[in-house]
Amino acid sequence: MTDFSSNTPKESIHVLHVDDEPDLARMVTENLEAETDRFTVEWTTDPAEVADIVADRTVDCVISDYMMPDMTGLDVLSEVRSVDPDLPFILFTDTGSESVASEAISAGVSDYIIKRRVKEQYTLLANKVANHVDQRRAEIAAERTKQQLHELAENTHDVLFIFSADWTKLEYINSRYEEMFDQSVATLREDPTSFLGAVHPDDVADVKGAMQRSGEGHTQEVTYRIQGDDDEWKWVESHAEPIFEDGAVVRVAGFTHNMTERKQRELELRAKNERLERFASIVSHDLRNPLSVADGYLEMARNEADSDHLETVASALDRMETLISEILVLAREGQEVTETESVVLDTIVQSSWSNIDQQAARLQADTNVYIEADKIRLGQVFENLFRNAIEHGGDDVTITVGVLDDDAGFYVENDGDPIPDGKKNQIFETGFTTNKQGTGFGLAIIKRIVTAHGWDIRATDGADGGARFEITGVEVTPQEQPPEQN
Template structure:
């Protein structure tokens, strides 16, 4: 149990205890220990307050921006019934882009929140499920690993989906994407044989709004970074062995295969 100690300064402590029984099963005493967790609780409170601010921001974006957009969509439909002007299609494209930007901003705000629960997941299963959720075009996927890691399965799937789309967008529709484990660190990588990332852009690509595609929003890699950091992992961009782009995710917790009894 956790509780506060109030005094000149407030402290948080955590107690662990369990009953000690004799040969008849009768409880004869309680054994346990208590330790201070003030720093951890402060971090939890700060994270909770941050998440609440992000939720308020998401609600404002969703409500205050979507409502006028819905009005604009309605008037656009009315105008289309009376005219087939190319200008209306330009307006439609602009409104669709605004809808996309709102969706991406909401995702960015929410995915930056703390990951509160992780479970053992089979990496290959998440990768293949994510692959099936995207428009693969003529791209191909290579993966040969059966490791299990601790992660939020849904949000990890979003990481792979965004990395796959990014590879196809920048590497071409026939790009080959490889997912495998890192040799020197606890983690995995996603690389492709398309165009490499310029050295002076390897940090900048993770910034919100950065994109080299005129049709892109610049949120994809920023969302990936938020999800990765919410897991307490790290991500970096580097060069692939075949000259393309490579993303390495480190700090991952692996699961001992012998301790896992079921796959969620």
């Protein structure tokens, strides 16, 4: 028996054999099934029912005799083809004339085998059946994959493309190109660089440079503008990846997607940050200058007279300085976070702890994880939370920092005084404070920094009666599994 398992897929094959001689039909069935356990062979002596069997059941291949009383094998082929035009069909016949063979081939049989008296004919027949079925299955799988890729390409919002390495020949592009670039695929195929006509004149050099570098074997990413509706410009981003064969670039594949909305958000964000920065500068200049003048005259007054009223003025000026400083921080920390990096949370916690007046407070931290953050602004969060805990919990307060369950974020908790009832939703408001000496900006700054990162913060009661602040929406990675660096 031939071993088909080493080079043939394991899927079973259902064979339908038709022959008007029942003894011969049974013998062929038994011999074929003995060749490989992949085969299940069904036989019939009625050629007229073959097409119905093919229509009703799963049949992978038909083996038919040629000369039968009521129908020839080619008549059976014709009826089978009307049901399944591509089903493998093999004539297995003792009629071996050239005219029959020629007629069979012209009719489109998959193979033509003359019956012999030697047992080896069944090995040949089994090989023919397996080869034709496997080939058809491979073609079906390839066509299915091709269709799926076509559906994927045509249902994406991006332009997908493949050009020759020198960009002189378009090998593939999906129909999304026509919508994005307002140009037909036929025009691009005729002139593969015609898309440059839609590119903003100031960006053409950048695009051409990226094309050249990708053709030289370098992955490229370029952002540029193309003509949009109503004479407006759309922002797009193209990625190009060189494809190598035998060490040489033979094609460039990639995609282009519309990033107009994202670019507009970036521009709006930049404008917002610039406004905040201008506000901070105005506050710094217009308030600190008169404050410095007042402080100077205070010193002169102290030299001329000694009065408790001057100390009251000094305290007021100090408080004004604190307010101005925190207003500046509040303005600047309100800016959106545009650049982050992977940082070890424990490093930020310990650094922030060393930056404050700890007094007799104690810190307990279990934060050996990575997070994506702006480490300078995150440090401000911890410094303000630590100061807030000491301010409201007492000099000897214990502060605990840890990671939330399921790595959903982190928390800062203290065992001092709890947050007053009904105040948990107010404490993040600008200017709100329960301490007469406080400015009410510390937690507002924390809220802005957290929000700028895309996170959330909530206040709740601590396990030991104090306050607990939970920051969620943070992507946390265990330290033993460092994230990939960009």
